[in-house]
Amino acid sequence: MNHHIHIGVAVGVEDGLVVPVIKFADSESLHSINTMVRDFAVRAKSKKLRPDEIEGSTFTISNLGMFGINEFTSIINQPNSAILSVGSIRKKPVVIDDKITIGNTMKLTLACDHRTIDGVTGSLFLQTLKGYLENPVTILV
Known part of the structure; x- marks a missing residue:
């Protein structure tokens, strides 16, 4: 059993997909995670990620919403x-306070x-x- 969270972030590149990993994400601040994701995305697109930066994820996030995709189901990468x-x-249209x-x-979607x-x-x-x-x-509390 893994006691830490290592988040893989799917990044679309010219040749397909690469998944850099934010190691020990459970001990990082939101600001730090944001900085790492941006850095990984830039380096992934220029093929400058090291092998150790794309292995060891325990949970992955895939965002096709940025391409206008409304919903999809990803396959778990073991x-x-x-x-x-x-x-x-x-x-x-949404209902808020009966209006x-x-x-x-x-x-x-979570697989x-x-x-x-x-x-559960x-x-x-x-x-x-x-x-x-x-x-x-509430994230900050």
Whole structure:
């Protein structure tokens, strides 16, 4: 069992896809993770990642939303326990306080390897993530 979180971030490159890994992401700040992701993306596109920077992930995030894809299901890359698929943000009618208004919506899909994560744990993760996305200030608390 792995006691740390090493997040793979799928990056589209000219030849396909590469997944650089943020090691020990559970001990990094959001600012630090943001900086690392940007650096990895630039270096991935220029083929400057080292082999040790693309191995050891335990969880991967794939964002096809940036290409306008609304929803998709990713395939888990072993030995990862799960992969989160992030769709595009779309404006849709939503109900807030019994009133219809225009709101931003986004579809997330979580694929879990049930040998390491059961469906309830995956559901609780998505529920927590939904709360953070709807109320970002709670991430800082």
